[in-house]
Amino acid sequence: MDPFNRPGEISMTQDELSRYVPTHEYSSTAPAQPSMVIPPPSLPLYADDTSRFDTVAPSSHDFEYGEFASPEFFKSVSADRFNHKAQLTEWTYEMRREAQDFLVREGITLLLAIRSRRSAQARLVSGEKVAAQLGIEADAIDISDNQELIAEFPRAIRRINDHLSSPSSPALKSTSPAQRKILVFCESGNERSASVVIAYLMVMLNLNMVDALYIVQHRRFCVCIEEPMRHLLASFESILAAKRDVTKAKRDTLHPNWDAAQVQTPRKRSFSDLNDSAATAEHDTEMDMDGDRYVERNPSAPFQDR
Template sequence: MHISTAADTPMSSVQGPAMAQQNPIPQGPGALYVPVHDYHTSVPIQRQKALVPPFSLGDHETDNLIIRPPNEHIFEIGEFVPQGFFDRVDQSSEWMYSKRREAQQILPFLYLGPASVARDRDFIRSEGITLLLSIRDKRSAIARLLSGTKVAEELGIQSDAIDVNNEQELISLYPNIIRGINQHISSGVSARSGMPPRVLVFCESGNGRSASVVIAYIMTMLNMDMPSAMWAVHHRRFCIDVDESMQTLLQSYQVILDAKREVANARLQEAYTSSSLAVQPPSHQNGQLARKRSFIEYDDDNAAISTAGSVNGHLVQPNAIRVEDNTEHLKQKPAPFTERVA
């Protein structure tokens, strides 16, 4: 009887499986091709960085930061401001950080502070606040928290609340909030004789959502970009908390404002062009108005051009012209995969 040993076993059968595990043979398309570029499961997003403060506005040691109104406001009446808004707003005032209080005066008619200030009746009376505007979470609204209704009814002023689930909802509400503030200013409601309307914007801390509303207001009404507006508010209220997600939100709102301004400029240019054409309408050389050509006439021209060519200024038939196939000027796109080199 013969007992098999390792010596009787062929080397190929012993080393074969081990060698196959150490050097696996790739299967499928990966055995023939390799990717040229790195592939990701999601779209790579580059974080946008904003310089705060901008070089043009100075630093915290400067105690005379002045927010100046723009020379012109490109938006049409009704887009953000009602008729007569600028007649009621004093645009010549200079607003210094030395006027800091518990609720800071960002603009002559706009204050920013925490919810505790909205309950300070002495402060509201002394400052002549006529509108308490709360920016709060919807859960706080259900629990009837962060509301200025009780104080407003007691003092005979107005109150309003903007309820959101998260910060992302604010970007769609900024225009309505800004219009609401401006409509209140234009209404002429006054706490005392000779004092213009004033608005207090607040949230629980006065540092997050309410601060973003004031920043968006300055971006819209004073034609400031996001870093400049954020620094202008931060210069008066040091404790505002504009984190990266909120900065991204405000930068997106800046894109919306830029698009609105471009549309407004295009409308103004179109109106100016239309008025110019109305004065001097185009005419034919015989004194008759030029008639627009129809699409059929353009198609006939294209057909004539496609069936004839030009050599030395003379029209010839297309078969008399030799066209060389030259595609070197075409931009070649890189191949996504290349053949695997053994």
């Protein structure tokens, strides 16, 4: 029996003698959660035209050097590494399980796992064993839940860029930075690892979340970014926009061609400066008259120790 629906009792909203005045419309069903609608990419859509999924190196990196990439990154990694032309390919869902088969064929040099701490403790998701067999590197980003990803995106991006730009290590003695490739994977390969790649494109290619999502999904059709992760990526996009604004403001301030009058901190001008400027302006004599008050003043400090 429902304790809230006793025989012989009616709700106050249905009692004609009740003075209760409803102010909200109630429903027995749970309220629907607001959904995040993903708009189409900003690039134009044409049938069988994959150009909208191409990636092109941006003209600038509008973030502080050292946060997502080391200062030496752009000296050792060519901009051509970010140019990639999308192609129409045949893809089946079973192909998502064939990652280990093309590690050697594709020349993968780093296996980066995006995994839960529970999977890490159980050693269920790890590339260390395969990496040791192939003589390549392996690393992992461990999180308690997806919400932690927004704080781990910068570390994952920096780890990828450090691998691409670092000098040869004992594990990579036969590869140069130009030959480095990273495989980002997770428990399913559908969301967490894909979100890291999307975040990477947003940072390094200055893409918005929607375009980055479509580019990744076009190359891996099984990618399924659920609504909570979409909101997380949208929040990360807002953070990146704020970081870009701060970095641009700093660089504009330090740029040698910037108007010095807008950059220098105003300092209090001395009386001699005021008098000099007044002397150059014959029509302005008020400055000199004001300075006469200080001619006969004792130059000593107003307070002295005894």
